[in-house]
Amino acid sequence: MTAQPEITQRDLRTRSKEITDAxxxxxxxxxxxxxxxxxxxxxxxxxxxxxxxxxxxTRIHGRICAAVVSTGRKPRRRVTDLMIAAVAAAEGLPLFTTDPDDFKGLDDLITIVPVTRPETRHDR
Structure with a gap:
């Protein structure tokens, strides 16, 4: 860390504008x-x-949790999903999800884009 320059009482009086600007x-x-x-x-x-x-x-996450509670659901069961939704909202991005029902009532806070789950081997 560098030492601060010292200024005298006289410097303060005669160079006050210069010192204040600095x-x-x-x-x-x-x-x-x-x-x-x-x-x-x-x-x-x-x-x-x-x-x-x-x-x-973080602020948006609080609003999202409050919206979930206002619909009669518990945010605790879907805390990770709600955090992801909050980050997407903070970044101004839509939330793509295969479970749009998990985000009912959040339309004013984030754009939900439903997508279909891709078929996997065990689905066949």
Missing amino acids: VQGGQAFTATRDGHRVGELIPLRRRRRFVPRAELA
């Missing part, structure tokens, strides 16, 4: 008075202007 740009400083460290000037954390996809998927 802090706003992410630079941190250690303020000194008479050669002694007295404090730090550090940038404030910037507010996030976006919601990470994982957080968005």
